[in-house]
Amino acid sequence: MKPATPYGDLPTFAARLRALFDPEQGNKKCVLLYAYNGTGKTRLSMAFKDIGKQGDARDTLYFNAFTEDLFSWDNDLDGDADRKLKLNKASRFFDGLASLELDNRIRPLLQRYADFDFVIDAREDSDDWNVRFARTIAVPTENGGTRSEVLDNIKVSRGEENIFIWCFFLAIVELAIDGAEAYQWARYVYVDDPISSLDEHNAIAVANHLAKLLKREDNGLKAVVSSHHTLFFNVLWNEFGRNNKKVERLFLVKDDNAYLVRETGDTPFFHHVALLAELQKAADSGNLYTYHFNMLRAVLEKTASFHGFPGFSSCIEKDRDDPDGILHARLINVMSHGNYSLFEPTEMVPENKEYFRRILNDFRVRFPFNPELFAEEAQQANVR
Known part of the structure; x- marks a missing residue:
């Protein structure tokens, strides 16, 4: 993994984001940015917007806390x-x-x-x-x-209200993509955390819909999407695909007086830790829904790929009464079937909750992540 790049302030990093879209410097179509709450995502979006603000001229359609205001x-x-x-x-x-x-x-x-x-x-x-x-x-x-x-x-x-404002924004983005005269000034779209006050299944739906809109073949706008929400980021990450060279995936953290930016790569370390923290929190609280099997399967598949196993079932601990792990593998297959199946959230029955907890706990024992990284993510989750 490449070392993190330090930036002294957010306007400097905002200028770097714009450079990524330059055909000579990156030629990217979209930047996905993960950062914890309090890092400065909203200020970054405004710094990005301000660079393109020359007198009455504008070039960025943005969605953030200021848009909601x-x-x-x-x-x-x-x-x-x-x-x-x-x-x-x-x-x-x-x-x-x-x-x-x-x-x-x-x-x-x-x-x-x-x-x-x-x-x-x-x-x-x-x-x-x-x-x-x-x-x-x-x-x-x-x-x-x-x-x-x-x-x-x-x-x-x-x-x-947030959903209505979000749909309002999406309608304007569609107009800009379609070349409406009123929005021909827009060259960039900057979306910062559009899912505040939304439940998890709407977070999935919003991410899925946003990705489809930004991937439209006739979309001439460049986009930055930043979020602190692990599930939302996970869906976006997967919707754009790991081999999409037009998409840059970055992780932003605040360290003393500098901002550190790291490429997440194909298997971003924080990505798995954040997902596991989210899954563990759901398992501990008992608020387990069928789409949590989707999240768990994503972690299992990437772990299996990293360790060279043929499939995710190799990462499932075998029970004495199920030595081949067939029951748990089939359960994950059934419960995670479909494309974010899970637009209509369905709570797991008690039996499946127990299976889920067992698979998750056994996985964490068998493939222990650095406990300091996991503790850091859990701590960040508590302050979001």
Whole structure:
């Protein structure tokens, strides 16, 4: 593994990220960046954006905490009825909102994740652009049946709000890829941790969908995606493929007064440690879902490849009543079948939870990782 490269500050590293997209210096299409919370990912995204900001000119569409701040709630504290999400009309982020029927692009994206609807009020002559939400519910009737009723002007949950803003952003990225005049200034897309307040199955779905969008053959935009979320990063890492030379995979850490950046390579060391810490945490808490078998299989397969075994089943400890490990191998095969199967999270039955814990614990005993690295990842997980 190559040694880490030190950078004195984030703007210097941001300039290096831009250089990676230069045909003469890297010719990359996408950079995947893993970093713990508190490292400075949001500040890095703003430093990247600022380099391309010359007067009124811009070149970066970005999604980060500042993007989320372009949306703010008016909860109608007086009437407690007309709740709406207000949009900052002054931002160039909303350039195409009034003329491009953006709501028709957002709606099919949102329907992947949520069951509520929305109406955008973005009239050119209005100073108050906003979004109102509605949800259709089933109401019991006197004859024992149900009827549909629409609840207007509802306040959605924080997770639902984040999903809506994320779909808003994706719709704009699609417009930029399609060459919409309002977004022809965009050359780069920078996405920083788009899954705050999302559950794990939405984290998988968001990563899968984002990768498909960025891999579109007609996509002329270059992209940086940074995250502290191991499952989200894992899905992205695998969606782009290990042999994709157009993708750079980096690990950023803060060390005293410097920022250290290391290429993760085909088998990033932190990647396995982070996944194992995530799996161990799930096993200890009992919050085990079928997609955790997918994560476990990914670790087993990469470990088997590293040690030269023909398949992941070679990394499974054999039980006395199952000397060939057939039961556990078949269980992992069945439970991890499909492409992130697991868009609809299903909790494991108690018996499978016990099998999962046994396979995981036996694996950690048989293939012990450096305990200091594992402890460091667990400590970082506790402060996220």
